Amino acid sequence: MNPTRQRRLTIVLAILAAVIVAAALVVYALQQNMNYLFTPSQVQAGEATSYKTFRLGGMVKADSIQRSNDSLKVTFTVVDAGGAMPVEYTGILPDLFRENQSVIATGHMDGARFIATEVLAKHDETYMPKELKDAMAKAHAGKHIDEAANQDKQQL
Amino acid sequence: MANWIPLWLHKLSSPPVFYRFAGTLRPWAIALALVLGLVALYGGLVLAPPDYQQGDDYRIIFIHVPCAWMGLFIYGVMGVAAFIALVWRIKLAEVVAMASAPIGAAFTFITLVTGSLWGIRMWGTWWTWDARLTSELVLLFLYLGVIALYHSFEDRRQGARTAAFLALIGVVNLPIVHFSVVWWNTLHQGSTIKLLGPSTIAPSMVWPLLTMVVATKLYYVASLCSRVRADLLSLEAGKDWVRQIAENEVRG
Numbered sequence: 182m183n184p185t186r187q188r189r190l191t192i193v194l195a196i197l198a199a200v201i202v203a204a205a206l207v208v209y210a211l212q213q214n215m216n217y218l219f220t221p222s223q224v225q226a227g228e229a230t231s232y233k234t235f236r237l238g239g240m241v242k243a244d245s246i247q248r249s250n251d252s253l254k255v256t257f258t259v260v261d262a263g264g265a266m267p268v269e270y271t272g273i274l275p276d277l278f279r280e281n282q283s284v285i286a287t288g289h290m291d292g293a294r295f296i297a298t299e300v301l302a303k304h305d306e307t308y309m310p311k312e313l314k315d316a317m318a319k320a321h322a323g324k325h326i327d328e329a330a331n332q333d334k335q336q337l
Numbered sequence: 338m339a340n341w342i343p344l345w346l347h348k349l350s351s352p353p354v355f356y357r358f359a360g361t362l363r364p365w366a367i368a369l370a371l372v373l374g375l376v377a378l379y380g381g382l383v384l385a386p387p388d389y390q391q392g393d394d395y396r397i398i399f400i401h402v403p404c405a406w407m408g409l410f411i412y413g414v415m416g417v418a419a420f421i422a423l424v425w426r427i428k429l430a431e432v433v434a435m436a437s438a439p440i441g442a443a444f445t446f447i448t449l450v451t452g453s454l455w456g457i458r459m460w461g462t463w464w465t466w467d468a469r470l471t472s473e474l475v476l477l478f479l480y481l482g483v484i485a486l487y488h489s490f491e492d493r494r495q496g497a498r499t500a501a502f503l504a505l506i507g508v509v510n511l512p513i514v515h516f517s518v519v520w521w522n523t524l525h526q527g528s529t530i531k532l533l534g535p536s537t538i539a540p541s542m543v544w545p546l547l548t549m550v551v552a553t554k555l556y557y558v559a560s561l562c563s564r565v566r567a568d569l570l571s572l573e574a575g576k577d578w579v580r581q582i583a584e585n586e587v588r589g
Contacts, residue, residue, distance in 0.1 A: 186424055186425060189423060189424045190424045193420065193423050193424055193505070196506070197505065197506075197508075200506050200509055201509055204509040204510075204513070208513060208520065211521075212520060212521065217465075217467045217468065217521060217522045217523050217524060218522050238522065274461070275459070275460060275461030276458070276459070276461075277390065277391070277459055277460075277461075278461075285524055299461075299462070300461065301460045301461045301462055301465070301524060302459065302460055302461055303460065303524055303526070304390060304391065304459055304460075304526055305526050305527075305537075306526040306527045306528060306529040306537050307529070307537040307538070308388050308391075308395055308398070308529065308537070308538040308539060308542050309388065309389055309538070309539040309542070310386035310387065310388070310389065310539055310541065310542075311386070311387065311388075311389040312386070313389070313539055314389035314390075315389075
């Protein structure tokens with residue numbers, strides 16, 4: 182490689198390295214405070230107190246959805262591994278909204294309740310036909326029964 | 338010592354040789370892209386079963402995901418070509434980098450539009466400022482910036498080298514787009530197709546997706562061939578090989 186190209190190569194590589202380091206530092210810094218949402222346990226730990234409005238993310242607890250008879254008001258509980266948060270929302274919910282579905286609600290705290298102004302449904306990256314899902318659910322349920330039976334045996 | 342590969346590449350980087358090579362490659366690439374694209378569309382829209390939770394709405398994945406990958410892939414190609422152009426000043430590398438930008442911008446635009454359409458149906462919103470969506474928008478702006486910078490110079494080679502610099506710096510956005518769903522809490526779901534570990538998509542759905550991935554790659558090859566050929570002709574205008582082609586055209 183001739184000296185001119187060598188020099189160009191060094192300059193380009195040096196600038197590229199500098200940009201990568203800068204980007205890595207920015208990404209690292211943003212990781213602390215660029216979270217799209219807070220989970221119920223994070224909110225209860227007081228991590229969201231500096232925000233007037235924020236996004237709350239988690240799973241809709243089973244049997245917690247209560248719809249009002251005369252308005253679009255709906256209340257439900259959002260849970261994560263270590264916390265639960267009652268949510269109140271007035272409006273139309275996305276099609277995917279249902280029990281045990283991940284949702285992201287934007288809104289503010291009112292006492293211990295979260296008043297949402299927007300509720301979005303989050304879906305996972307799994308795609309499969311309905312028949313396969315049903316078969317897997319059945320197999321899963323069967324496994325639970327087997328495990329329970331095994332435990333019984335052990336106790337005996 | 339097999340030194341025919343570097344020799345062949347060196348030969349290929351000469352404009353008249355590449356002009357002929359791209360001319361032969363282009364019809365094959367476009368034909369295969371069309372056939373595979375139609376097969377993938379039929380497989381995705383007709384043969385693949387509906388999804389267990391998203392029903393038929395998930396079928397936009399067969400456009401959205403291949404286009405998103407092309408947006409990243411083409412930027413990668415553009416980055417490598419820009420690097421070669423900056424260090425070795427090879428004319429063909431400059432042309433390839435600059436011809437890739439509009440194709441990549443188009444794929445990124447399609448990704449954002451199809452993502453929006455999918456988002457309103459599934460999430461309940463057209464747009465949200467989460468890390469994945471924002472970094473993908475930055476990718477589109479990088480493409481547009483490269484195109485604008487290239488065209489803002491009177492001298493095209495000067496413009497190509499300046500824009501190549503921006504293209505090269507923008508490469509840092511690629512891992513950010515890819516890992517945004519891992520590094521941050523996002524509304525966008527994680528990656529379905531994983532190179533390491535099992536993919537979370539049924540085999541009946543994955544084959545149309547991968548077929549479309551190949552089809553979009555071939556479309557890019559075909560589109561790049563015709564763009565590079567046109568750019569080479571206008572850059573080398575006045576040279577013997579171009580004059581010969583022009584004379585043959587007139588006689589033919």
